[in-house]
Structure formats: C-alpha cells, structure tokens
Amino acid sequence: MTRISGRALGTWSLRIDAAYCFVLGLFVAFAAPQIATVVALPLPLLIGTGILVAVWSGTVLWLVQRVRIRLALQLVMGVNIVAALLIAVAAMTAASALIVIAIIAIALDVALFAVSQAIALRALRGTPGIAAA
Secondary structure (H helix, E strand, O other): OOOOOHHHHHHHHHHHHHHHHHHHHHHHHHHHHHHOOOEOOOHHHHHHHHHHHHHHHHHHHHHHHHOOHHHHHHHHHHHHHHHHHHHHHHHOOEOOHHHHHHHHHHHHHHHHHHHHHHHHHHHHHOOOOOOOO
C-alpha cells in the first residue's frame, strides 16, 4: 500500500475545499431569499456571505499555485476553523430543528476540511526536504 505524501494530500484538500466553497457560495448567494425565510439573518448578509465564499474559492486556488504548501494549508485551515464556528453560531438562528441540523452538517463539512489540512501539515513535518517547499 502506498502512502500519500503530505504535499499531495494538502494540494487535494485545498483544491476540493475550493470547489466546495465555490458551489456552496453560489448556492447561498442565489438561494439567499429562500434561506432568509428559515434563518434569522438579513438577506444582504446571506448574499454577501455567499459571494465572499465563492470568491474565497479562487483565493484558495491561487494559494495552491503561488504560496508554499505549508503556508497555504495553515491559512486555509485557520479560515476553515473560524468559518465552521461562525456557521455553527448561525445555526442558532434557524427556525426549526431540521434546519439547525442541516446548518450544523455544513459546519462539520468545513471543520473536516480543516482536519484534512491539519493531517497534511502533520505529514509534511515528517517528510524530509519539504521545509523549503
């Protein structure tokens, strides 16, 4: 069985994270009027958040191409931790238990990206010759 390198895992984690952010961001931006009916958040906040998340996806892809993998992983992991917490807090504004569960599921998705990035960082620490990469 072949082990995946920290660099490969990190790159895949960041790319999949970017795709997830793009899809989720567009969904939130376009579905904001419907989402606003089940959460107590203002429509402009939901639209702005969706657009910001979609734009963030491009930033993540830029980081993968232009910044050292370790720094890119650390930055995106930090943003994912904050985002997961903010999403979980937003769940408290939901109108029903089912909506709370759906929002918490999204927060868990985002937190799992942070976990995958932490695993990639740990794998990078154990890889000789990656310090300069």
